[in-house]
Amino acid sequence: MAKLEGVTFSPGYITVAGPSGPPQKFSIARVLRAADIPVGLTHTQVDGLRLLANLTVIVLRTLIARDLLDEDFADDLGMDWDLEHIIYALEQLGGSYEEPNLDNVEVA
Numbered sequence: 001m002a003k004l005e006g007v008t009f010s011p012g013y014i015t016v017a018g019p020s021g022p023p024q025k026f027s028i029a030r031v032l033r034a035a036d037i038p039v040g041l042t043h044t045q046v047d048g049l050r051l052l053a054n055l056t057v058i059v060l061r062t063l064i065a066r067d068l069l070d071e072d073f074a075d076d077l078g079m080d081w082d083l084e085h086i087i088y089a090l091e092q093l094g095g096s097y098e099e100p101n102l103d104n105v106e107v108a
Contacts, residue, residue, distance in 0.1 A: 046094070053095025054102055060086070061097075 006017045017023040041049070060083075063069040071083040087097040 050094030051102065053090045053093035054100035057087075057090055057095050057097050057100040058102075 006023075008015045008017075008023075012028055013025050014028060015023050015025045060069070064071070064083075073083075090097065
């Protein structure tokens, strides 16, 4: 098999340069169909993210309640976040810090 010297990308094309001869240009459309590229999440995946966020909330609340973590634990890891930032991120995924809902366990 010949060793490739370089691969370059341009809009719609992949160009492959080999050790001899001119570079060969390939249409991306012939290699990768648009149908093969995911463009969003399915309902099941969204429910799975929501469930994961709620499970994470339960773990965090349990660890804090048992004094295994305090509200500044993220700073100890060099994240420069506080619990409020983590709650915000989890709620953006669909979780709830105050009332985590695990009703969609069967769906995810």
